[in-house]
Amino acid sequence: MTISKRERTANSESDWNSPKLVYAISKLSVDMESRYKDTTPDNTESQPKEIDDNKERYPSPCDTIEKIKKGEVDNPSTSSQTSISTPAKKRKIKDSDKIPLQKKLALAIGAAPLALPLVTATVFITLFLLDVVLLEPKYSSLVLLLGRSFDAVSDPLVGFLVNKTQRKGNTLKYWMGFAIPFLLLAYFMLWVVPMKNGENQIGILCYYLSIYILLQIAFTIYGVPYAALIMFQTNDQRERDIATAFRMTAEIVFAILGIGVVGGIVSDTLDSDSVCDDSGDVNDDWLKKAERKYMIAGGAICALVLFSGLVTFLGTNERSDITIPSSKISTAKATKRVLKHTPYIYLMASYFCMYLSVTITQGNLQLYFKYHLDKVDHFTYAMVVLLVCIGVGIPVWQAVMLKLGKKSTAYIGVLILIPCYAVLGAVPSDTSVVIVYATCAVAGFAIGSAYLIPWSMLPDVIDNYTVENSERNESIFFGFFVFFNKFAAGAGLGVSLAVLEIAGYDNEACEQPDAVQNALRLLCSPGPAALVLLYAFFVFMYPITDKKCKENKEVLKQRILRERYGADFHRYVNRSFEFDNEAIETF
Known part of the structure; x- marks a missing residue:
């Protein structure tokens, strides 16, 4: 599946023209293609079950769009109009960040x-x-x-x-x-x-x-x-x-x-x-x-x-x-x-x-x-x-x-x-x-x-x-x-x-x-x-204060996104496109 095909799907309705959504889909497409390339066997006809498993594990961006249309996933272009510095609604902690009881x-x-x-x-x-x-x-x-x-x-x-x-x-x-x-x-x-x-x-x-x-x-x-x-x-x-x-x-x-x-x-x-x-x-x-x-x-x-x-x-x-950034200076100075x-x-x-x-x-x-x-x-x-x-x-x-x-x-x-x-x-x-x-x-x-x-x-x-x-x-x-x-x-x-x-x-x-x-x-x-x-x-x-603590969390969250998306993150942030925290975590 190519980028242009996903873009045509995303542009089929006027409210899907959000630059924020196009950016997220394009980034996700690159990630998905690399993952399919690494995980799909050479003989695709002989091992259909593994391909289905990979698709289930790494869903297609267009499948994600369909879920958004059906209401199973929030539309990042309409679900929130708050900026990244605005406290979001109470969110569900990701499974990877949960510490098991044991x-x-x-x-x-x-x-x-x-x-x-x-x-x-x-x-x-x-x-x-x-x-x-x-x-x-x-x-x-x-x-x-x-x-x-x-x-x-x-x-x-x-x-x-x-x-x-x-x-x-x-x-x-x-x-x-x-x-x-x-x-x-x-x-x-x-x-x-x-x-x-x-x-x-x-x-x-x-x-x-x-x-x-x-x-x-x-x-x-x-x-x-x-x-x-x-x-x-x-x-x-x-x-x-x-x-x-x-x-x-x-x-x-x-x-x-x-x-x-x-x-x-x-x-x-x-x-x-x-x-x-x-x-x-x-x-x-x-x-x-x-x-x-x-x-x-x-x-x-x-x-x-x-x-x-x-x-x-x-x-x-x-x-x-x-990853905890290590100090770039000597121990005494640190x-x-x-x-x-x-x-x-x-x-x-x-x-x-x-x-x-x-x-x-x-x-x-x-x-x-x-x-x-x-x-x-x-x-x-x-x-x-x-x-x-x-x-x-x-x-x-x-x-x-x-x-x-x-x-x-x-x-x-x-x-x-x-x-x-x-x-x-x-x-x-x-x-x-x-x-x-x-x-x-x-x-x-x-x-x-x-x-x-x-x-x-x-x-x-x-x-x-x-x-x-x-x-x-x-x-x-x-x-x-x-x-x-x-x-x-x-x-x-x-x-x-x-x-x-x-x-x-x-x-x-x-x-x-x-x-x-x-x-x-x-x-x-x-x-x-x-x-x-x-x-x-x-x-x-x-x-x-508690307010200052929340602000620090948002700054650190932006740094994580910056490390993840590199120069693309700076380009879109400089254009003042607002990123919804829940949508970013979903994608």
Whole structure:
């Protein structure tokens, strides 16, 4: 079938003379002829079935015209009069851009090697170092601060390496698989006491600092490619947001699982009456029992991490047809350009403040329950309530975000979270357990927005950067984002231990002075509340609105069309012919 024959068919009626339709048909004709040439056998008479299959797979443009006339396909010349920059009606996502449910689940399960060790270490490491290892608060703070500070080198470095080794295929997945053995080794050794409790403080400091640095490196090698993996699953932003919500929900589920597993195993070591002997000193039998329990808990978490890592490694693949333009400049210049991108600066600042607030609260909540509320036996249940409400809140916040926008959703979360911090600072030591659980439930629901919003904003920042610089550098963006995530956790715990050291915390005593209780109230109420207000300020300064996000999507869509149609695209756009998005996708 020749071009002229298609043009005669298209011109048979006056409303089929649209230059836009003629252009689309001519382009489609060239594509179809090349495909027929490549796929049709030499002996067409002997293999009619294959020819019919090819025609069914690559329909004739004239057949498409007939479908348009019958109403089966919209007429691009009459179905829409909006320009390419005008938001189109809600469209159906192409099958190639849909992420299958099983792959979404495999991606979500991949959050376990990060969530399980990170959350359990954040929640239990403070009490473990102070009351089981008997490491002084100043040395414990050095372990956490220096270990996290090492990420200032490891996170960007891993981001650079991932960016440089990025190829079509499963590069990111292989990075993740490489990290799993080191992650398992470092996490298990974190709960091993290398020498007699409380003796040789410098030796214990060196041991835990080395293990902690190895753990952070393993987190980085796994976390940076995992965070970028969603970008290589689909080109559709809505599908990416849904996959991100799956991932955030999975993180909360695994956090709950981790707290439940570790808390359930070590729960009988949290009884204050069994810690001290008759002389008021720490009981040696209790210390040995606590060491054994924490090692068992560490082994259980390692088993879960290994299983989930295998599921993600075997159940995910990177789409080779998603091309991410690589940087044409050096890594140093690309990093400098990324760190100067204004939306990224405000996003990182907001995320750092919120995550620091949550980490400070989580890291000191166990001590708060033990020494201020005298309800340490309720701590595990309170944490489960908190995390369950975070998990329940994420789908709700996802729906609110799609309805009201990301910035408005962040403000609503702040308005709910601030009163919860006020309650933690105001309640007396003999307060009712019901009030404590209710506060944890409401706070968890509000924190769900803080987990979801920054990670949903990050792809928008990358798209904005791509529009301005014609390059993406995903690994650099995610590398620094993961760095600020982990640095906030380490900084929060390190600062908390430094405050406890100043307040006079004695890890070999069974009772703590009033100054320590006041310090714990400070660390669980006004300090985190101030950081939440800073988070709201940086979200307010964040310049990418929902309207700007849509405009960036349209610009990137035009670039895709330009790459597909080359000079023909420029010629027709310069003539001001309007392209209908749905018609272009149909053809």
